[in-house]
Amino acid sequence: MHRTAIEELFAAADIAIDGKRAWDIRVHNPDFFRRVLANGTLGMGESYMEGWWDCDALDEMSCHAARVRLEDLLPGKKRAMLAALLARASFNPQSRQRARVVGEKHYDLGNDFFAAMLDPAMQYSCGYFRGTADLETAQRQKMDLICRKLGLRPGMRLLDIGCGWGGFARHAAEHCGCDVTGVTISGQQCAHAQEACRGLSVKIRLQDYRDVNEHFDRIVSVGMMEHVGARNYRHYMECAARCLRSDGLFLCHTICGSATHERADPWIIRYIFPNSELPSAALVARAADGIFLIEDVHNFGAYYDPTLMAWERNFQAAWPQFRDRYGDRFHRMWRYYLLGCAGAFRARSLHLFQFVLSKGGVPGGYEAVR
Numbered sequence: 001m002h003r004t005a006i007e008e009l010f011a012a013a014d015i016a017i018d019g020k021r022a023w024d025i026r027v028h029n030p031d032f033f034r035r036v037l038a039n040g041t042l043g044m045g046e047s048y049m050e051g052w053w054d055c056d057a058l059d060e061m062s063c064h065a066a067r068v069r070l071e072d073l074l075p076g077k078k079r080a081m082l083a084a085l086l087a088r089a090s091f092n093p094q095s096r097q098r099a100r101v102v103g104e105k106h107y108d109l110g111n112d113f114f115a116a117m118l119d120p121a122m123q124y125s126c127g128y129f130r131g132t133a134d135l136e137t138a139q140r141q142k143m144d145l146i147c148r149k150l151g152l153r154p155g156m157r158l159l160d161i162g163c164g165w166g167g168f169a170r171h172a173a174e175h176c177g178c179d180v181t182g183v184t185i186s187g188q189q190c191a192h193a194q195e196a197c198r199g200l201s202v203k204i205r206l207q208d209y210r211d212v213n214e215h216f217d218r219i220v221s222v223g224m225m226e227h228v229g230a231r232n233y234r235h236y237m238e239c240a241a242r243c244l245r246s247d248g249l250f251l252c253h254t255i256c257g258s259a260t261h262e263r264a265d266p267w268i269i270r271y272i273f274p275n276s277e278l279p280s281a282a283l284v285a286r287a288a289d290g291i292f293l294i295e296d297v298h299n300f301g302a303y304y305d306p307t308l309m310a311w312e313r314n315f316q317a318a319w320p321q322f323r324d325r326y327g328d329r330f331h332r333m334w335r336y337y338l339l340g341c342a343g344a345f346r347a348r349s350l351h352l353f354q355f356v357l358s359k360g361g362v363p364g365g366y367e368a369v370r
Contacts, residue, residue, distance in 0.1 A: 002033035009073050013064040022057035023064055029053070040074040045267035045340075049333045058336060059309065062343025069349070071265070105274050107186035110325075111165070116318035117311050121167035122192075125223040125253065126304040126352045135310040138303070143171045146220060148369045149296070149356050150249050152176035156217040159183075159243055161209045162224030166193025166202070172220075173200040181216070183207040210239055217248050225254035225284070229277050233287035241291045241359060250292065250357040255301075256281050258349055272337050281353055292357035295366035301351035308342035 007017050016024040027033070029052035035043040047053060055061045065071070107114075118124055119136045127138030128145050146168065152158065154177030160169050163182025166189075172178045180202045184190050193204040209224070219240050228236045240250050257264075257278040264276050279287075285294060312335065319331060344350045356366065 002037055003030070006033045006036055009070065010065075012073060013068045013070045015061060015064050015070075023055065023060040025053050025055045025061065027053045037075055040266070041071050042266045042270065044074075045265075045271065045333075045336055048336050049271075049329055051332070058339035059312075059342040059346065062340040063346045064343075066344045066347035066349040106272060107164075107184075108188045111188050111192045113322060113326075114165070116321070117314045121171065122165035122196075123167050124164055125307075126255075126300065127307045127310075128300060129303045129306050130300075133306065135307070135314075138307065139167075140171075143168050144175075145369065146222070146251055146253070146354075147172060147176050149354065150218045150220065150251055152178050152218060155179065157181070157215070159212065159214075159216040159219045161212075161219065161221040161240070162227070163189075163193060163204060164223070165189050166196045166204055168220065168222060169193065169202045169204065170197050170200060173197065173202050177201075178218075181205065181212075181214070183209055183212060210235070212239065212243055214243060215245055216243055217245055219244050219248065219250040220253070221251070222253040223255070225252060226273070226276050226278055228279075229275065230279070230283065233279060233283060237287045237291045240357075244359060246359055248359065249295070249362075252284065252353075252355045252357065254279060254284065254353060254355075255304075256284070256351045256353050258351065268337070271333055278350075281351075284353070284355060288355075288357055292359060293361045294355060295358050295362060296354075296356040296368045298354045298368070298370065299351050301345055301353070302348070304345040304350070304352050305342050308338050308345065312338040312342070 003017070010017065018024070018026055029047070032047050032052045035047050035052075039046070114122060114124065119127075119139045121139055121143070123139040123142065126142065127135060128142040129138040130141060132138055132141065152172055156176070156178045158172055158178045158180045160180060160182040163169050163184050166182060169180040169182040173180050178201070182193060182202065182204045184193065184204070184206065185208060187206060190204055190206040197204060221240070225233075225236065244250055255278055257280050260280040260282050264273070264278050269276055281297070288294060315334060315338065323331070341350070358366065
């Protein structure tokens with residue numbers, strides 16, 4: 001009965017059980033069917049981590065599932081949504097105390113681990129694969145794009161909210177002559193960024209964005225708003241506005257879901273990004289309303305697919321040196337994360353937006369950069 005129910009649900013996404021196509025899944029443990037019916041995408045991911053099923057092309061399987069919103073068809077969806085609503089009503093999962101959890105659990109996995117997976121500048125966000133198939137080139141183009149959108153010039157003070165391993169801070173200092181302050185809540189990121197930017201006009205702090213109270217000519221935030229949380233979006237914008245000079249620009253680069261209040265996948269929240277919550281473009285606009293004017297919106301989320309696929313190839317190539325540290329369960333978990341997200345972006349159910357915001361409007365109008 002459980003198998004028949006799952007076969008019918010997965011057929012809507014053209015995914016067969018024990019089929020022969022690359023995106024079909026092969027079930028090794030019959031308890032898989034009951035578990036997915038009971039726990040939805042959480043059960044799907046956990047059972048993969050435990051070796052209950054396999055698929056030759058997890059990315060394409062995820063793409064098929066995302067195109068028909070298979071997660072909405074699974075019985076666990078309503079329970080997950082109710083739990084999310086109750087949690088949001090009762091506490092703030094991205095409070096100052098809880099905000100550090102994602103840094104400790106995810107970003108502090110090891111600088112050597114992320115260095116092996118990412119490009120040399122350690123950009124852990126979507127590359128700009130315009131006219132290139134090379135990850136390093138795409139990430140350099142992304143950083144150049146941000147610099148041009150912000151109109152960075154020598155001597156400008158730039159705040160990098162959620163500066164990661166300091167790659168963009170270094171780029172802005174070296175190529176644009178900016179005086180950069182970067183803040184992160186990850187201890188390992190902070191240590192790496194401080195070393196990577198040594199000798200440049202860059203200061204890296206282990207600091208919550210809510211505690212920054214200085215004035216800057218420009219502000220950038222890349223891959224940070226996903227960790228802010230819906231209860232804090234307005235305050236996030238207020239903090240940026242407090243620190244931005246009246247004629248400044250703020251670039252917010254964030255993953256967005258397709259719909260407002262669409263909850264992040266419960267498996268991603270439990271195993272990859274604790275307390276994460278994806279905004280929608282509408283929620284970003286609502287948070288900025290009356291604080292910032294939106295000068296430009298650019299969606300290049302389709303480029304996250306090749307970004308994630310490149311990370312997965314690098315991860316696979318480097319895995320032998322990390323196997324003893326992390327173990328085979330982590331290996332399956334990490335591949336499921338990278339390839340599953342690649343499929344979701346390929347299906348265009350997830351997006352990557354860059355918003356350029358001003359406090360009072362750019363005199364004469366803002367000229368969009370692509």
